[in-house]
Amino acid sequence: MTGERTAIEHTSEAYRHDALAVVLRVNGGRLEVLLWQRGAQPQAGRWALPGGPVTATERLGASAARQLAAKVDVRALSHLEQLETRSDPDRHPLARIIATAYLGLVPADADPTLPADTAWQDVQTLPATAFDHGSIVGSGVARLRSKLSYTNLGFALAEPSFTISRLRDVYAAALGYDVSATNLQRVLTRRNAIEPTGQTAVPGRAGGRPATVYRFRSRALEVTDPFATLRPPTAFG
Amino acid sequence: MTGERTAIEHTSEAYRHDALAVVLRVNGGRLEVLLWQRGAQPQAGRWALPGGPVTATERLGASAARQLAAKVDVRALSHLEQLETRSDPDRHPLARIIATAYLGLVPADADPTLPADTAWQDVQTLPATAFDHGSIVGSGVARLRSKLSYTNLGFALAEPSFTISRLRDVYAAALGYDVSATNLQRVLTRRNAIEPTGQTAVPGRAGGRPATVYRFRSRALEVTDPFATLRPPTAFG
DNA sequence: CTTGGTTTACGACTCTCAGGCGCTAACCGA
DNA sequence: TCGGTTAGCGCCTGAGAGTCGTAAACCAAG
Numbered sequence: 001m002t003g004e005r006t007a008i009e010h011t012s013e014a015y016r017h018d019a020l021a022v023v024l025r026v027n028g029g030r031l032e033v034l035l036w037q038r039g040a041q042p043q044a045g046r047w048a049l050p051g052g053p054v055t056a057t058e059r060l061g062a063s064a065a066r067q068l069a070a071k072v073d074v075r076a077l078s079h080l081e082q083l084e085t086r087s088d089p090d091r092h093p094l095a096r097i098i099a100t101a102y103l104g105l106v107p108a109d110a111d112p113t114l115p116a117d118t119a120w121q122d123v124q125t126l127p128a129t130a131f132d133h134g135s136i137v138g139s140g141v142a143r144l145r146s147k148l149s150y151t152n153l154g155f156a157l158a159e160p161s162f163t164i165s166r167l168r169d170v171y172a173a174a175l176g177y178d179v180s181a182t183n184l185q186r187v188l189t190r191r192n193a194i195e196p197t198g199q200t201a202v203p204g205r206a207g208g209r210p211a212t213v214y215r216f217r218s219r220a221l222e223v224t225d226p227f228a229t230l231r232p233p234t235a236f237g
Numbered sequence: 238m239t240g241e242r243t244a245i246e247h248t249s250e251a252y253r254h255d256a257l258a259v260v261l262r263v264n265g266g267r268l269e270v271l272l273w274q275r276g277a278q279p280q281a282g283r284w285a286l287p288g289g290p291v292t293a294t295e296r297l298g299a300s301a302a303r304q305l306a307a308k309v310d311v312r313a314l315s316h317l318e319q320l321e322t323r324s325d326p327d328r329h330p331l332a333r334i335i336a337t338a339y340l341g342l343v344p345a346d347a348d349p350t351l352p353a354d355t356a357w358q359d360v361q362t363l364p365a366t367a368f369d370h371g372s373i374v375g376s377g378v379a380r381l382r383s384k385l386s387y388t389n390l391g392f393a394l395a396e397p398s399f400t401i402s403r404l405r406d407v408y409a410a411a412l413g414y415d416v417s418a419t420n421l422q423r424v425l426t427r428r429n430a431i432e433p434t435g436q437t438a439v440p441g442r443a444g445g446r447p448a449t450v451y452r453f454r455s456r457a458l459e460v461t462d463p464f465a466t467l468r469p470p471t472a473f474g
Numbered sequence: 475c476t477t478g479g480t481t482t483a484c485g486a487c488t489c490t491c492a493g494g495c496g497c498t499a500a501c502c503g504a
Numbered sequence: 505t506c507g508g509t510t511a512g513c514g515c516c517t518g519a520g521a522g523t524c525g526t527a528a529a530c531c532a533a534g
Contacts, residue, residue, distance in 0.1 A: 017254060017335055056333050060324040085322045085337050087297040096293050098254055100322050100337075149467045165511075171467070179467055182513080183493055187467065190491075207502025208510025230386045230408070230416055230424065230521090402482075419484080420522055427520075444531025445481025468492080 018099040019063035020051035020133070022083060022140030023072065025106040025120065026157050026173045032120035033137050034106075036071060038130055039117065042093050046130035047121065049137070051099070064102040073112040078219065079105040079156035083140055091132045103140045105156035108170055124176075145175055150224050152193040155216035163201050163211035167194075191224050193217060255336040256300035257288035257370070259320060259377030260309065262343040262357065263394050263410045269357035270374050271343075273308060275367055276354065279330050283367035284358065286374070288336070301339040310349040315456065316342040316393035320377055328369045340377045342393035345407055361413075382412055387461050389430040392453035400438050400448035404431075428461050430454060 023034040035047040050071045054063045061082065065074050083101040091097065106112075114120075121127060123141050126134055147153045148171065157170050167188075168181040188194045195217050200210040260271040272284040287308045291300045298319065302311050320338040328334065343349070351357075358364060360378050363371055384390045385408065394407050404425075405418040425431045432454050437447040 054324070054335070057326050059326065060322060060335070082321060084319060085297060087291070087337075089294050089296065098291075098297070100324070163511085175467065180493070181511085182495090184467070185512085187492070203501050203510070205502075206509050207500085208508090209500040209512075211511055230412065230421070400482085417522070418482085419524090422483085424521070440481070440530050442531075443480050444529085445479090446483070446529040448482055 016095065016097050017054045017060075018051050018097055019054050019060045019067060020049045020099050020101040020136065021064045021068045021080075021104050022049060022101055022137055023068065023077070023104040023106060024123070024140060024144055024157075024174075025110070026108045026170045027111075027120065029169060029173050030122045030124070031141065031174050031176070033123050033126075033140070034072060034114075034118065035121050035127075035129070035133075036115070036118040043130035046128050047126070047133070048130040049101070049133045050118075051101075060100045061102060064100075064104075068104065071115060071118045072106075076106050076110040076112045077104050078107050079103075079153065079221070081221070083136070083143060086132055086136065088132065099136075101136045101140070103143055105144070105153075107159055108157060109159040147221075148174060152188075152191065152216060152218060152222045152224075154188070154193070155219050158216065161197050161199075161213050161215045163213060165211060167214070193222070253332065253334050254291045254297075255288050255334055256291050256297045256304060257286045257336050257338040257373065258301045258305045258317075258341050259286060259338055259374055260305065260314070260341040260343060261360070261377060261381060261394075261411075262347070263345045263407045264348075264357065266406060266410050267359045267361070268378065268411050268413070270360050270363075270377070271309060271351075271355065272358050272364075272366070272370075273352070273355040280367035282365075284364050284370070285367040286338070286370045287355075288338075297337045298339060301337075301341075305341065308352060308355045309343075313343050313347040313349045314341050315344050316340075316390065316458070318458070320373070320380060323369055323373065325369065336373075338373045338377070340380055342381070342390075344396055345394060346396040384458075385411060389425075389428065389453060389455060389459045389461075391425070391430070392456050395453065398434050398436075398450050398452045400450060402448060404451070430459070 021034075025032055025034075034050065036050060038044050038046055038048050050068045051064060052067045054060060058066065061080060065077070065080060068074055068077075081103050083103045085098065085100040087098045089096055091099070123137060126137065129137070144153070148157075154167065154171060157174055158167055162170075164181050164185045168179055168184050171179050171184060185194075193216060194214045197213045197215050199213040201213055203210050258271075262269055262271075271287065273287060275281050275283055275285050287305045288301060289304045291297060295303065298317060302314070302317060305311055305314075318340050320340045322335065322337040324335045326333055328336070360374060363374065366374070381390070385394075391404065391408065394411055395404055399407075401418050401422045405416055405421050408416050408421060422431075430453060431451045434450045434452050436450040438450055440447050
């Protein structure tokens with residue numbers, strides 16, 4: 001940090017900074033990530049995350065969103081947060097590229113049109129990925145699964161309004177295991193995360209009691225307050 | 238990500254990448270962060286985080302540790318993890334500098350010698366900080382407090398061996414509120430995080446029952462497994 | 475040696491909340 | 505009207521955290 005001037009001239013070194021986006025959605029009972037297939041060397045044919053170099057004047061988050069717009073309508077994005085920064089000198093074979101990855105989420109009902117080289121891939125059966133992108137997808141999935149359990153992040157995966165059983169399917173696909181509708185409803189209700197819209201869904205062909213339609217109260221991330229242990233002492237006593 | 242060559246030449250833009258370290262320790266019942274006072278412009282006189290430009294061949298974590306070594310004996314570091322990356326174009330007045338911050342922790346018994354411009358500062362009463370470093374310290378403190386409650390991260394703040402009441406003081410200082418020794422012992426024991434060494438501490442002048450001496454079982458980060466809600470269904474039933 | 479003061483250890487109780495189960499409600503179609 | 509299906513909800517259980525009180529184990533002073 002000493003010698004700002006000297007250090008600034010330092011930037012003629014051959015490295016660059018990329019912003020990447022791990023965009024996840026739930027579809028057909030599976031958790032999927034948005035990837036595009038590289039046409040040019042290196043790593044031609046392999047599947048990569050959307051992204052690219054940061055310009056001199058933009059922030060990393062804005063850069064990720066901007067470059068993502070080439071692959072998907074960014075208005076579909078319901079959430080975007082910084083994930084992690086990868087800096088292994090060998091992560092790219094041709095140059096020193098530091099990459100900051102963002103986690104983006106798309107609601108289950110959105111199905112934006114995609115370019116020919118781009119597709120949603122099941123995170124359980126990823127094709128051959130370029131560079132360290134497969135590992136970055138793993139980090140994104142882990143972050144999503146963790147935050148689903150102690151935040152209201154489900155708002156970013158669910159449709160604007162939904163029945164509890166539909167929400168259960170979304171959570172089950174995202175988490176990778178079954179969840180009980182009863183428990184999901186109670187947990188999200190106790191946290192004040194969801195509320196009934198007042199409407200009911202029409203039953204299917206087989207009949208059944210019409211389901212109450214819910215929505216998330218907030219579309220911003222909120223952490224469940226006493227989400228773990230070692231709380232402060234109770235104020236009354 | 239298209240046109241690698243073109244993009245690589247892109248790096249002649251005037252920006253650089255720094256690695257910063259938020260190093261925290263508990264001392265005298267307070268949570269402190271390691272800062273150094275800038276002698277040169279810009280922001281002369283203000284207090285800044287240790288760090289500086291990343292070289293062309295090193296990783297960010299190694300870079301943070303290397304540049305930290307100029308301020309403190311890095312052997313004292315008991316933990317180092319990536320915190321976040323700041324990219325506001327205006328965060329530095331003279332140049333475009335993207336900075337990746339790391340969170341470092343030092344045990345309570347370590348008191349490494351420091352250069353003249355460097356000091357431990359109480360995080361509750363920070364002096365005027367340079368750039369966005371004050372905000373980055375806030376992020377580091379928040380991360381520490383969060384992880385203390387659902388991981389065994391206390392190992393990085395505590396001495397190698399300790400009594401429960403001593404550990405209670407460390408946790409209270411780090412968390413910023415009082416914790417009960419009874420509860421702390423039960424929680425950390427149930428998680429299998431600490432174990433008795435077999436020794437007992439000698440009582441002080443006033444007497445008192447000699448305390449059992451404990452140590453952390455592991456000095457690597459371990460997450461408490463069912464740390465929150467929406468667990469997978471029980472396998473037996 | 476006794477007594478009072480001090481600190482630690484630990485069992486007992488309560489409270490919160492997640493997970494599971496089963497009954498009832500409310501719809502369909504035949 | 506009746507069987508089938510899905511949703512809602514109350515009740516029970518169990519895990520784990522927070523609190524409190526008591527016993528254990530030391531010191532020092534008289």
